[in-house]
Amino acid sequence: MRILRRRFLVGAAGLAAAALSIAAFAQGKEPIKIGAVLSLTGPGAGLGQGERTGILLAEKAINSKGGVRGRPVKVIIEDDGSKPDNAKSKAENLIFNEKVKAIVGGSLTASTGAIAAITNGQGVPQLALTGLGPPIELTYKSVFHLLPPQALNAKAMLEYATKGLKAKKVGVLHDSGYGQLVMNALKAQSDAYGMEYVAIEKFEVGATDVSTQAAKVRAANPDVVFVIATNPIPFRNARQMRITQPIVSAIGSSSYQYVSGMGEFANDIVFPEFLVPEYPMPHQAEFVNLHRITYNVLPKNYEAAGWDAIHVIAKALETTGADASGEVIAQALRTPHRGVLASYNFGATDMTGIELSSYVYSKLVGGKFVRLPFITR
Amino acid sequence: MALGAVAFIVWLAVPAIASRSIVDVLVFTALYAIAGLGVSFLLGHCGIVTLAQSVFYGVGAYSAAYCTTQLGWAAPAGFLAGMGISAILAAVVGWPVLRLSGYFLALATLALGIIGHVLFLEWDWLTGGTLGIGGIPHLELFGLMLNTPQRFYYLAWLVLAIVLWLHANLLNSRTGVAMRALRDAPTAAAALGVDNHALKAKVFVLSAVLGSLAGSLFAHYVSFVSADSFGVDRAISFLLLAVLGGARTIIGPVLGALFVTVMPHALSTLGDIHALLFAAGLVVAVIFLPDGLAGLLQRALGRREQA
Numbered sequence: 169m170r171i172l173r174r175r176f177l178v179g180a181a182g183l184a185a186a187a188l189s190i191a192a193f194a195q196g197k198e199p200i201k202i203g204a205v206l207s208l209t210g211p212g213a214g215l216g217q218g219e220r221t222g223i224l225l226a227e228k229a230i231n232s233k234g235g236v237r238g239r240p241v242k243v244i245i246e247d248d249g250s251k252p253d254n255a256k257s258k259a260e261n262l263i264f265n266e267k268v269k270a271i272v273g274g275s276l277t278a279s280t281g282a283i284a285a286i287t288n289g290q291g292v293p294q295l296a297l298t299g300l301g302p303p304i305e306l307t308y309k310s311v312f313h314l315l316p317p318q319a320l321n322a323k324a325m326l327e328y329a330t331k332g333l334k335a336k337k338v339g340v341l342h343d344s345g346y347g348q349l350v351m352n353a354l355k356a357q358s359d360a361y362g363m364e365y366v367a368i369e370k371f372e373v374g375a376t377d378v379s380t381q382a383a384k385v386r387a388a389n390p391d392v393v394f395v396i397a398t399n400p401i402p403f404r405n406a407r408q409m410r411i412t413q414p415i416v417s418a419i420g421s422s423s424y425q426y427v428s429g430m431g432e433f434a435n436d437i438v439f440p441e442f443l444v445p446e447y448p449m450p451h452q453a454e455f456v457n458l459h460r461i462t463y464n465v466l467p468k469n470y471e472a473a474g475w476d477a478i479h480v481i482a483k484a485l486e487t488t489g490a491d492a493s494g495e496v497i498a499q500a501l502r503t504p505h506r507g508v509l510a511s512y513n514f515g516a517t518d519m520t521g522i523e524l525s526s527y528v529y530s531k532l533v534g535g536k537f538v539r540l541p542f543i544t545r
Numbered sequence: 546m547a548l549g550a551v552a553f554i555v556w557l558a559v560p561a562i563a564s565r566s567i568v569d570v571l572v573f574t575a576l577y578a579i580a581g582l583g584v585s586f587l588l589g590h591c592g593i594v595t596l597a598q599s600v601f602y603g604v605g606a607y608s609a610a611y612c613t614t615q616l617g618w619a620a621p622a623g624f625l626a627g628m629g630i631s632a633i634l635a636a637v638v639g640w641p642v643l644r645l646s647g648y649f650l651a652l653a654t655l656a657l658g659i660i661g662h663v664l665f666l667e668w669d670w671l672t673g674g675t676l677g678i679g680g681i682p683h684l685e686l687f688g689l690m691l692n693t694p695q696r697f698y699y700l701a702w703l704v705l706a707i708v709l710w711l712h713a714n715l716l717n718s719r720t721g722v723a724m725r726a727l728r729d730a731p732t733a734a735a736a737l738g739v740d741n742h743a744l745k746a747k748v749f750v751l752s753a754v755l756g757s758l759a760g761s762l763f764a765h766y767v768s769f770v771s772a773d774s775f776g777v778d779r780a781i782s783f784l785l786l787a788v789l790g791g792a793r794t795i796i797g798p799v800l801g802a803l804f805v806t807v808m809p810h811a812l813s814t815l816g817d818i819h820a821l822l823f824a825a826g827l828v829v830a831v832i833f834l835p836d837g838l839a840g841l842l843q844r845a846l847g848r849r850e851q852a
Contacts, residue, residue: 209817209819247813247817249809251773252773253573254809256769257569257810260565260569260694261565261566261569264566277677278675278677278771278772281769281771282771285679285768301676301679302673304680344663344666348675349675
């Protein structure tokens, strides 16, 4: 037994030494640069900060395993301040001064569009941490999306409302930015699900009180209420105005920061999303553990998107080599990829290929996320 | 004279010697200076604070985007449409609003800025809303595609130079004298036959046209526009650059635009604290430079330009 243990320790030490030597070998070589343009300050900071931790964790994980073809990966992160014009300038710097092999970002749809105008012209692969943008993006050859299009987000919400809750009448509280995008997609699919919108109330992004709109939704007596916003206030107001029906939201509202802002009202709210770290899927467990150990907090969807973006690029570079042209790397990206967030197929027409079956459903119970058994097919 | 020649040579050489990202920032300097000049005009020479310039900047940008991508018009038509719409809008809205003065006028223009931004988001059939409009064609001049910062730099700064020259001419004209009289002694100006309200409205229209011109240039340069670029914070940036540069001078808006574009770029290497440092820099600049950056420059050059 003692000999067995000694052999095990020797073996483990050998493996550790090998891993260290691989990492050291990788560190000695010229790094492969990947750029990231994120919204680390401004209104999009809630997304960008999480994406950054996922990206940095992925960089560390890849380099600890020897990098890409023996070369370490170096991610250069720029802050666009949540402004598309800044995002363009930052992307210019990364592509032409830093000579990065690919760009990750932006965090916001507008930033993604501004960056895509350059990456498309230069043929530099771009992995956007947003869903599909304006229709022109469908003609771009090097832009891919880590998050689903709003049409799919809307479908995931309708699936739960109609099949999970058996609802027929829905009331909606949404903001004029992200909420409007999802609402447009919801309207387009309402007939297919036989859903009737009995109240649709819109408010401005960043509104500090939407009680009036919430009261109107309550008065319509819906079976379920959709709240789609990028801040916690509408959720609070909905409950304060005694909306007792179940609330279904969208992935963009699922964050610990928002839950904290909801306070005592963080209850009976369902999110169609991809990562419930309290109950991770088997393929998510490694990432969740690593994130918890490194940062002492649990990750959410945007952290996972950042992690996936770097791994997807690293995998493509492993295939093509770092000296391949942007077009060749983009071609290598157009293959199926099993990520932590979802299973992607960047060769799909929506440039993401995420299927409805990748969604999981979580519910806030007393301020805690609980994964629901509900699944879509 | 010699200093001017040196400055001209440096300006000419910048795209050849500076990195692409620096040239890109300097393109934005020129665009912001054109729009900010309109604000400076109103503030420095008529005493009107406006926070609506982002609306006209947006109108110019969306006109360029919509006319070229949806209607298939040539780029100059988009520029003209934007400037025309902005001029009409400024005249229609400005005529009643400019009867106000002081804080009330500033608040009224702020309301215009907010309404404009909301409409840019709401009218998604026209503006693309949150998604924006992509695929705006680059400008082409004498067969040369202006699709790099280096190429666009010369156009943007040339337009700025022309606008500055026109600005200087206007200030030295009878209208310029009337504007200063309106700012310093409106009652006396009215007694001398100046139609104060009509003059304010005309300058407001002129300011809107400059904002629109800058917006159209922006759209063709970035190739993408969305409502995020035309919020109230952008209007504040335009006002800021006018105040910071020195609203009563011709060169002030250019110096102010340099500050609000180059400083954040330079500070961004310092991490997430960069926004805080920029704000601190602004406070210091406003406290220690009451005449703006132009005043500092004038003192450095040992002469004072008459306001």
